[in-house]
Amino acid sequence: MILDKSALILFKSRLKSIERFEKHPDIVQSEQFxxxxxxAQNTEWGKMYDYASIRSYEDFASRVPxxxxxxxxxxxxxxxxxxxxxxxxEKIRWMAKSSGTxxxxxxxxxxxxxxxxxxxxxxxxxxxxxxxNKSDSRLFSGKGLILxxxxxPTAYNQHVVAGDLSAVLINNMHPLANFFRTPxxxxxLMDEWETKLEAICQxxxxxxxxxxxxVPSWFMVLIxxxxxxxxxxxxxxxxxxxxxxxxxxxxFTPYREQYQALIPSPRMCYMETYNASEGFFGIQxxxxxxxxxxxxxxxxxxxxxxxxxxxxxxPKTYRLQDVELNKNYALVMTSNNGLWRYIxxxxxxxxxxxxxxxxxxxxxxxxxxxxxxxxxxxxADKALHRACMESKCKIKxxxxxxxxxxxxxxxxxxxxxxxEEEPVSLTEFTTVLxxxxxxxxxxxxxxxxxxxxxxxxLITVARKNLFYDWLKERGKLGxxxxxxxxxxxxxxxxxxxxxxx
Numbered sequence: 001m002i003l004d005k006s007a008l009i010l011f012k013s014r015l016k017s018i019e020r021f022e023k024h025p026d027i028v029q030s031e032q033f034x035x036x037x038x039x040a041q042n043t044e045w046g047k048m049y050d051y052a053s054i055r056s057y058e059d060f061a062s063r064v065p066x067x068x069x070x071x072x073x074x075x076x077x078x079x080x081x082x083x084x085x086x087x088x089x090e091k092i093r094w095m096a097k098s099s100g101t102x103x104x105x106x107x108x109x110x111x112x113x114x115x116x117x118x119x120x121x122x123x124x125x126x127x128x129x130x131x132x133n134k135s136d137s138r139l140f141s142g143k144g145l146i147l148x149x150x151x152x153p154t155a156y157n158q159h160v161v162a163g164d165l166s167a168v169l170i171n172n173m174h175p176l177a178n179f180f181r182t183p184x185x186x187x188x189l190m191d192e193w194e195t196k197l198e199a200i201c202q203x204x205x206x207x208x209x210x211x212x213x214x215v216p217s218w219f220m221v222l223i224x225x226x227x228x229x230x231x232x233x234x235x236x237x238x239x240x241x242x243x244x245x246x247x248x249x250x251x252f253t254p255y256r257e258q259y260q261a262l263i264p265s266p267r268m269c270y271m272e273t274y275n276a277s278e279g280f281f282g283i284q285x286x287x288x289x290x291x292x293x294x295x296x297x298x299x300x301x302x303x304x305x306x307x308x309x310x311x312x313x314x315p316k317t318y319r320l321q322d323v324e325l326n327k328n329y330a331l332v333m334t335s336n337n338g339l340w341r342y343i344x345x346x347x348x349x350x351x352x353x354x355x356x357x358x359x360x361x362x363x364x365x366x367x368x369x370x371x372x373x374x375x376x377x378x379x380a381d382k383a384l385h386r387a388c389m390e391s392k393c394k395i396k397x398x399x400x401x402x403x404x405x406x407x408x409x410x411x412x413x414x415x416x417x418x419x420e421e422e423p424v425s426l427t428e429f430t431t432v433l434x435x436x437x438x439x440x441x442x443x444x445x446x447x448x449x450x451x452x453x454x455x456x457x458l459i460t461v462a463r464k465n466l467f468y469d470w471l472k473e474r475g476k477l478g479x480x481x482x483x484x485x486x487x488x489x490x491x492x493x494x495x496x497x498x499x500x501x
Contacts, residue, residue, distance in 0.1 A: 014124065015129075018125065018285075029319070036299070067339070080162075088109065088338030096110050096165040111338065118279050118335070118336065118337075123280075129285045133286070140210075145182055145200075145211070145212050148166035150164065183200050196478065212246065244269040245270050273292075274292055278335070282360075283295060291352065292360070293356070296356070303333075304331065346363060349361050361376045361377065366484055368488055370488060371405075373443045387423075395420065396418040397462070398418065399467075401414055401489065402489075412457060413458070415458070416462050417461060426461070429459065462496070
């Protein structure tokens with residue numbers, strides 16, 4: 001308790017800085033913008049777009065085109081081969097390998113500035129915010145279990161290393177942090193997931209673990225292995241002082257009930273963070289409010305594209321002060337890792353502007369709009385949660401895709417769901433899912449009206465470990481790898497159906 005209170009005192013200055021950008025977001029974002037432009041003006045990229053003469057956001061937006069990964073890939077490959085001062089003036093030694101679900105990986109530069117002024121700063125702010133919320137915390141009385149990935153030298157250059165962001169962060173942590181972390185760096189950075197899982201169980205089962213950090217889906221696999229090995233029913237029997245799970249990467253909604261069932265402690269807290277390979281963007285700064293506070297002083301300048309503009313030749317962009325509430329936007333970032341007007345692929349919706357608080361609604365490519373229904377991942381997660389509540393069941397994993405119209409049939413959505421506990425009535429489950437989706441999404445409701453365009457959803461029950469086996473077959477076990485929740489085509493669905501037989 002004394003150590004936790006001492007830590008909070010040390011974090012007080014950061015809490016004041018957070019208060020500053022909550023009160024003066026436009027000023028802080030302007031400071032970030034000006035510093036980024038000035039720092040990069042002598043890089044190859046800065047000279048290409050004459051950053052030295054940029055005097056305003058309007059200059060920047062009219063001069064520098066929006067970027068996706070294919071646009072910056074040639075520059076990234078040159079950096080990986082050892083060239084310097086390309087996108088950012090610092091020497092790049094690390095690449096964060098994206099957690100995309102396709103076989104094609106993306107490599108995001110991790111500069112010293114982004115490492116310390118963005119990712120680590122976000123980690124410190126997460127702890128500061130948590131301790132500010134929990135005056136009775138005993139976080140530092142034990143250790144944190146961070147479930148990370150692995151890394152290895154790139155094919156181009158042995159001196160530039162690529163891996164999951166979690167592995168990059170763990171490897172570069174200050175040595176003092178290891179006193180408050182478990183398992184050892186050697187174990188947590190192991191490459192082979194199933195061997196690592198076994199080693200983590202063996203090395204942490206007798207530790208005093210007070211906090212967890214990682215992706216909910218992979219942590220659930222670890223928790224079940226811990227319980228099986230220990231012979232205990234609840235995780236609190238193994239780690240009685242466990243008090244918080246810092247989670248991110250995917251929505252926690254489908255997993256919340258499973259965690260609460262295995263960690264039946266009134267003291268247990270769940271705190272979401274939004275830390276992607278590209279940058280650290282948000283923190284749940286109020287444990288009673290699921291929205292995330294947009295972090296404005298991490299060396300990132302934000303722009304936003306309305307979802308309906310995605311895919312157009314010249315999409316309109318908005319600065320933070322111009323966004324509207326309850327509208328889906330694609331997130332665009334300019335940052336201290338050398339990403340300039342980069343569309344990261346996530347969609348967000350602001351729920352408050354004083355301060356700026358938002359929810360993650362999905363991905364620019366992970367939605368279903370085959371019939372004009374614009375179904376987002378946030379809709380799917382909420383509807384499944386309601387269906388589980390009313391049908392007394394639990395979901396482990398899921399994905400959904402369209403079933404296209406034919407001369408004999410209307411269109412519909414097919415869901416393949418792996419249940420932890422199956423519903424008594426799949427028909428009732430489907431009905432609740434459908435009605436909840438209609439209540440959440442007016443476009444979906446219109447397409448379902450009298451079954452004119454869309455028929456009822458089709459639910460396919462997945463066999464045990466279907467999604468785990470699919471990821472294993474693709475070499476995607478562990479780390480930050482995720483199941484694609486919604487797809488606008490049947491690429492994943494058809495493969496999963498074959499594996500399900």
